[in-house]
Amino acid sequence: MTKPFSAAPLVWGHGPAVFEMFLEPTCPFSVKSFNKLDELLEKAGPDRITVKLRLQSQPWHMFSGVIVRAILAASCLPDGKEAAKKVMKAVADHREEFEFEKHSAGPNMDTTPAQIIARIEAYAGLKLAAAFSVPELQTEVKWHAKYARQNGIHVSPTFMVNGLIEPKLSSGDAVEDWIAKLPV
Template identity: 65%
Template sequence: MYPDMLSWGRGSRILEVFLEPTCPFSVKAFNKFDQLLSEAGEDNLTLKIRLQSQPWHLFSGVIVRCILAAATLPDGKASAKAVLNAVAQHRELFEFEHHATGPNRDATPNDIIRRIEQYSGLALMKAFANVELEHAIKWQCKYARQNGVHVSPTFMVDGLIVPAMSSGDSVGCWLETIGLAPVR
């Protein structure tokens, strides 16, 4: 089974955000998405999460695969969002100290999957083994490369990278940059 698209809203303005799930700046951006959609209005904005695995986040590939595996479950993108949220809220359990040390050096991929299952409430082991996920993972990588994305988070509005957008910006600033007024 192929994963659901990680897309919310149905507006003509399209914001794609490339995230690495354990990156603190990606987490900062992710935590603002519900507010962004609420303030922009789901009829005005389509928000698409793209996954940007980064090798210095050593469990990045395993976690990205867990997110896409969750997207193959019956609740699709809602399950994927639950995994993203679980990792965001417990980031230190999925990351190495200084990208190289700490207790996660003894963790196996199965340990990471079990932690994600525990915090998301989803059974992922079987879905993680889905061979179709390889195609979805490669698509995410190719799409990022084709668009010149190398770091996370990277923001793209209507197909163009917007280097001025940052995870540190307020939702109001994002709306202004995207060209949308808050829905009242």
């Protein structure tokens, strides 16, 4: 009997304040925000905050859809959200290898989606190809896109606190500034 398809939610912490981060994995500002995830959890405290990562694929980042699907494929692996986080970290640490120069040129012009997946597997130390090809994964990919659109989010990074967009928060803010927006 095969295990049913299941993607782990990209959620850390369990506190009452919900901090949602809408990120595109190759966007330099999203990478900057993603790299603050652990610090945010540590300083706010997992009993005070629940951090939810939402993947915001953007067409000008040419491999965005492939990378988003790879992250969600990782969330289906035994380590679930931690595997997904490992993939996001691998992409963040090697961002230029997953992006086009000026969004339209450079060495990645000759790169295939299969090569992108292999590159991610090598950096993350995970096998993703089988999970990537599961047809049911499309439901998860679409959920992230629909959720962002339903909330009026079109660019990354965007932040929501308790269901409300916080337009003044940015990737350049200190984690303490993010925490200051949480309800007391």
